[in-house]
Amino acid sequence: xxxxxxxxxxxxxxxxxxxxxxxxxxxANLITVVHHHQKRTPRxxxxxxxxxxxxxxxxxxxxxxxxxxxxxxVRVGEHRFRESINVVLIGHVVHTxxxxxxxxxxxxxxxxxxxLSLSMPGINMLSSALMKIDAVGKEDLHRALAILKEVSxxxxxxxxxxxxxxx
Amino acid sequence: MKTVCCSILGFGAIGQGVxxxxxxxxxxxxxIGLEVKVxxxxxxxxxxxxxxxxxxxxxxxxxxxxxxxxLDNLSGVEVIQSVAHDLxxxxxxxxxxTGGAGLQNMxxxxxxxxxxxxxxxxxxxxxxxxxxxxxxVAGSHFxxxxxxxxxMPIINLSNEVLAGNKIKSVKGILNGTxxxxxxxxxxxxxxYNDILAESMQLGIAETDPTYDVEGIDTACKLVILANAIFGxxxxxxxxxxxxxxxxxxxxxxxxxxxxxxxxxxxxxSRERIHVAPRLVPINHPLAVGGALNVASVETELAGEIxxxxxxxxxxxxxxxxxSDLIAIYGN
Numbered sequence: 392x393x394x395x396x397x398x399x400x401x402x403x404x405x406x407x408x409x410x411x412x413x414x415x416x417x418x419a420n421l422i423t424v425v426h427h428h429q430k431r432t433p434r435x436x437x438x439x440x441x442x443x444x445x446x447x448x449x450x451x452x453x454x455x456x457x458x459x460x461x462x463x464x465v466r467v468g469e470h471r472f473r474e475s476i477n478v479v480l481i482g483h484v485v486h487t488x489x490x491x492x493x494x495x496x497x498x499x500x501x502x503x504x505x506x507l508s509l510s511m512p513g514i515n516m517l518s519s520a521l522m523k524i525d526a527v528g529k530e531d532l533h534r535a536l537a538i539l540k541e542v543s544x545x546x547x548x549x550x551x552x553x554x555x556x557x558x
Numbered sequence: 559m560k561t562v563c564c565s566i567l568g569f570g571a572i573g574q575g576v577x578x579x580x581x582x583x584x585x586x587x588x589x590i591g592l593e594v595k596v597x598x599x600x601x602x603x604x605x606x607x608x609x610x611x612x613x614x615x616x617x618x619x620x621x622x623x624x625x626x627x628x629l630d631n632l633s634g635v636e637v638i639q640s641v642a643h644d645l646x647x648x649x650x651x652x653x654x655x656t657g658g659a660g661l662q663n664m665x666x667x668x669x670x671x672x673x674x675x676x677x678x679x680x681x682x683x684x685x686x687x688x689x690x691x692x693x694x695v696a697g698s699h700f701x702x703x704x705x706x707x708x709x710m711p712i713i714n715l716s717n718e719v720l721a722g723n724k725i726k727s728v729k730g731i732l733n734g735t736x737x738x739x740x741x742x743x744x745x746x747x748x749x750y751n752d753i754l755a756e757s758m759q760l761g762i763a764e765t766d767p768t769y770d771v772e773g774i775d776t777a778c779k780l781v782i783l784a785n786a787i788f789g790x791x792x793x794x795x796x797x798x799x800x801x802x803x804x805x806x807x808x809x810x811x812x813x814x815x816x817x818x819x820x821x822x823x824x825x826x827s828r829e830r831i832h833v834a835p836r837l838v839p840i841n842h843p844l845a846v847g848g849a850l851n852v853a854s855v856e857t858e859l860a861g862e863i864x865x866x867x868x869x870x871x872x873x874x875x876x877x878x879x880x881s882d883l884i885a886i887y888g889n
Contacts, residue, residue: 477816477837
């Protein structure tokens, strides 16, 4: 998963190394480092923003190791979902149980329906839905789409996928 | 000057388009050293034959006034077998269930050692391998650029112009009728049925639109591409097909609000052949409107190459046939 971290370094040489060593030891992949040289906190420390990719179970170890090295951790934010996709569903979207369709995705734990637009022009007419699905990673997104595909087939819904996704 | 004697089998819109283009391009062809002499024109009712060259302008006029060019009661196969010529321009209507007259005409042409240029998808969708084999045995040229994307070069682009590149995939809009319907549904916020009716009135959709709107036409074109570009031995049953009949104006509108259009996209690679409505970003090269066709060829060295153009129409299709003719006999 992707994690952002705000840390503070003492304004003495060698601090950045102390901050990055624990990441390397835990095999975290460093995505960005923003080192605010010119800024100082009231504590006279230098604020640094990190974005890294790591396994969820490594986060606590990384935090502990940073603290051992005397690095102050101000904030840790998880970016749980890295992948996102829009999918259109057409058919009797509501009557075949829209909640159930959403639940099928949500209960996976690795993907969630985060937005839904719905249009029901008339009782005997086809409804249309545009669903935004977020997922932890690319593979998870494909797993979620496979589930949605199965549900759509069962409910006789037409699923319209983005062109860059392998249908 | 090289003289190419040919027959035009099928004198509907496409066959007439070929005749008109040959008349129009007579001087140009002569300038590149080609005299194209049409020795027979055949429609569903019979044939006009003249070994010295049929008067094409007269054929076109008679077709318009009498509905036929028939002076002799001969079929395409009979003309192929009895009239000496080099090239069969096969433009009979597509029949994907049996291959229709086109399939018989093509086999007969190869059996008598003639070259074939065609716009007819049916025989190629059904019997690609057998036809290629028959052409090879006969030592005949067999070209069919006009079967996919009308005037738009895809097959020759991939196999000749981009020679040396490995083609990874071809995807695009290969049916103008579906593109027109989806474009107009979004523009007018109108239902599929309303726009289908409009398309029929304008002659953009056939009286029986099934072939287009169910994605069958696109699937046939993909089968041809799969065989001609990727060297597969694919038939229609290898294609996963979903048409556009279920697409609603509301779905188009919701997609558009999020920066997408819905298009019927055909996709072919070594791994899969697939037709389905897809969400295409508005600024994507494949997001063309109206009745246009478009195809993106993904290549190993040249990256992605996209061509767009009119996928149907007599003159546009005749343009592809003319380029095939020059590719065989030019120089």
